[in-house]
Structures are given as C-alpha cells and as structure tokens.
Amino acid sequence: MIDQDTLSVEATLASLRAVGEATRLRLVALLGQSELTVKDATAILGQSQPRISRHLKLLAEAGLILRFPEGSWVYYRLADGPAADFARDLVKRISATDPVLTADRERFQAIRKAKAEEAAAYFAAKAATWDTERSLHAADSDVEKALLRVLGERPFQSFLDLGTGTGRLLELLSDRYVSALGIDASHDMLSVARANLARIGLSNAQVRHGDIYALNVPPRSFDVVAIHQVLHFLDDPARALAEAARALRPGGRLLIIDFAPHELEFLRETHAHRRLGFGHDQMKRWLEALDLEMEQVTDLAPQSDENTNLTVTLWLARDPRIVTDLPVAEPTREVA
Structure with missing residues (x-):
C-alpha cells in the first residue's frame, strides 16, 4: 500500500x-x-x-x-x-x-505592487467612515489583546475567519494556526486582504469569496472559527452562526466579536448596520440551539463614559463533542 x-x-x-x-x-x-x-x-x-x-x-x-x-x-x-x-x-x-x-x-x-496601491486607495476611501465607528468603542488594539487572551496561547491546526475584511485576524493569529481561510462577500475587501497577506509574506493563509449563509467548506473542518464585527450587518445572524457551527470540528471553538445592545440609530442609516448589538442572553440562546457550550463572555467598555458610545463583547463557545486530543504541529510562517 x-x-x-x-x-x-x-x-x-x-x-x-x-x-x-x-x-x-x-x-x-x-x-x-x-x-x-x-x-x-x-x-x-x-x-x-x-x-x-x-x-x-x-x-x-x-x-x-x-x-x-x-x-x-x-x-x-x-x-x-x-x-x-x-x-x-x-x-x-x-x-x-x-x-x-x-x-x-x-x-x-510589479503586479503585486500595483494591486497593493489599488487596495490602499480603496481602504483610504472607506477610512473616514470606519474611523467614525472606531471612535465609538474600545481601541482596536484593546479588542485584539482581549481576543488573543480569550483564545489562549495553545496553537491549533485550522482557522476560519468569516467576514475576513482586510484579513487582519489572519495576520493577528498567524503564529497560532497551521493553515487558515478567510471568507468575505466583498471583492474589494478581498483585494485589500490579498495585498495585506502578500505584504507580510503570509502564505499559509488564503482568502476566498463566499456567502456566510452558505459556506463552501467541508463540515467539521476547523478548530477555530471567528466572526469579527460581522453579525450586526446581517438580517439573519442565527443562520450565519449555524453555518459557522457546521464548520467546527468536535471540540472546536467559535469566537464572536460584536457590539452589546445600543441605541445608535444613525449606524443603520450611515453604516449599514442591520442590528443594534446583541445581548448576552440572546447570544446564549442562539449558541445553545446549535448545541454549543458558552465558555467565556468578555465585555470591553467604550473609550469614554458617554452614553452614545459602544461596548464590544467577545463570546467564546465550544463544540462539546468528544475529540481525541492529538498533538498539533507547531504553526509555521512561510515567507513568499
């Protein structure tokens, strides 16, 4: 054989x-x-x-x-x-x-450089809108530190980032995983992500166009799935969570980062938000309906005490199905 x-x-x-x-x-x-x-x-x-x-x-x-x-x-x-x-x-x-x-x-x-310049121009055009939203909640650096703390330092085999955007989580977690896939519905954002991954020479991560409601990935194939600041753009967050849960391996973890409930209606009008945040109880019900166990909830206060600002919440859930605890190969970061 x-x-x-x-x-x-x-x-x-x-x-x-x-x-x-x-x-x-x-x-x-x-x-x-x-x-x-x-x-x-x-x-x-x-x-x-x-x-x-x-x-x-x-x-x-x-x-x-x-x-x-x-x-x-x-x-x-x-x-x-x-x-x-x-x-x-x-x-x-x-x-x-x-x-x-x-x-x-x-x-x-030369082609890579031209694409990077196009991506930078797109990002610059969106920057003003994003900066307005960022000013309402905890600094991105604080959110990222909390994210790393919640996931822990133990490496894992495979990572799926839903709504990958600029590919930031693929970069942030590059020393934790062996392979990674980022999925986004925006071709423009995927261009930005590809340029960013090329810039840092990250070759064990890929990005793909896809529908968060109908993921084209094998079931039970990822150790960690992340949905970072995506659910509030969706009409049916529960359906997206179901797709994410389907992609989890037994024992795998689902990390959700989004806003706590708020009343900033202007975010619907100018930032295309569909949902004004999610409560702890609501998220727990959704996850329990998918047979996932809530492991940790972390709230990050806004940058100031004003009532008009946003709290960022991190929810970590696990698929409780039994998994054989096999050793994981150490992540390697190949430079193209």
Whole structure:
C-alpha cells in the first residue's frame, strides 16, 4: 500500500509529465509564491489567455493546483498533498538566478505592487467612515489583546475567519494556526486582504469569496472559527452562526466579536448596520440551539463614559463533542 504522503510510480510520472513543459514549470514556480488569476499569469508570462488557461487546466487535472471561482474571476493556487509537494521540490532545485524565473518574479512583484496601491486607495476611501465607528468603542488594539487572551496561547491546526475584511485576524493569529481561510462577500475587501497577506509574506493563509449563509467548506473542518464585527450587518445572524457551527470540528471553538445592545440609530442609516448589538442572553440562546457550550463572555467598555458610545463583547463557545486530543504541529510562517 502506498503511504498517503508519498506517490506511486504512476502518480510520480503523471506529475513529471504535468510540469515537464517550460510554461507549466514557470506557472508552478509562480503559484508557489502566491495564488494567481489567468489575467495575472498572462501578464507575467506574456502569453495568450487561451494558452495559459490550457496549461492551468492540465496542472489542475494532474492534481498539482486548485481553482477557486470568485465572481467572474478564477484564482489558482498550488494544491496540498504529495503531488504538489513534489512539484515544489522540483522548483526549489532550479537555480535562484535562472534568468527566466527571475524575470517572472520581477513582473510578479510589479503586479503585486500595483494591486497593493489599488487596495490602499480603496481602504483610504472607506477610512473616514470606519474611523467614525472606531471612535465609538474600545481601541482596536484593546479588542485584539482581549481576543488573543480569550483564545489562549495553545496553537491549533485550522482557522476560519468569516467576514475576513482586510484579513487582519489572519495576520493577528498567524503564529497560532497551521493553515487558515478567510471568507468575505466583498471583492474589494478581498483585494485589500490579498495585498495585506502578500505584504507580510503570509502564505499559509488564503482568502476566498463566499456567502456566510452558505459556506463552501467541508463540515467539521476547523478548530477555530471567528466572526469579527460581522453579525450586526446581517438580517439573519442565527443562520450565519449555524453555518459557522457546521464548520467546527468536535471540540472546536467559535469566537464572536460584536457590539452589546445600543441605541445608535444613525449606524443603520450611515453604516449599514442591520442590528443594534446583541445581548448576552440572546447570544446564549442562539449558541445553545446549535448545541454549543458558552465558555467565556468578555465585555470591553467604550473609550469614554458617554452614553452614545459602544461596548464590544467577545463570546467564546465550544463544540462539546468528544475529540481525541492529538498533538498539533507547531504553526509555521512561510515567507513568499
């Protein structure tokens, strides 16, 4: 029997055939640094869209890469598993000064820079609105410290961030998890998140377009799921919590960060809030209905004592199903 971490002779030959062409080898080298679209690859390699698409299709059929549709775009990245690891190893054995791959990397960095500038412009356009809201509650740094304190220092295998926004939680928890996925409904915010992850060289975290009410993730597949300042934008928070609970592994934890009940009606009008906060009892009922056990509740007072300011609450719940306490590999932070 072939070990699941190794390849059979047939699979090895299939992988060699898949990468045994100059364009496909260059694509594997690029995808080892970051996910790409066909448009990105076309600009970097200077080849036609049909040609690039064909090569990507062959690599996908060989199990070396994965494709993720996102609206009218499709993102590609290296797959997990021995076949993709084999391809990575082949690339590592190519000279770092190879002129073709060096030129590809330079064009790739130019595209990254342009995307980062676009993301920064989008973020700047939204900053004034967000700054108004931030001034009403505890400083983001205090919320993040509380979040880290609530989760504890023990590392875990997999992390899912729902409504990832700029990808801040993926960055903040990068020393705790082995792999992570951020999901958001906004293509613009995903562009910001991708630029941020690229900037810090965080390659074990990915972001995807998705619907928080219908998550395209396997059930029982994440150790920690976070919903940070998202529920108050939703018409049906309970339904989103049900999807989050479905993604939890036995023994997994769900962390919710949102506002306590308040009466700031202007947030509905100017900030698109659907709900004016959530009470402890309400959240407990929702979580108990999902067979989750509340473990901890933390309230963070606003920055001032004014009645017009907001309290941030952190709720931590756990899936009580029995889980075998296996050791978790230490998180690694790969630099692209």
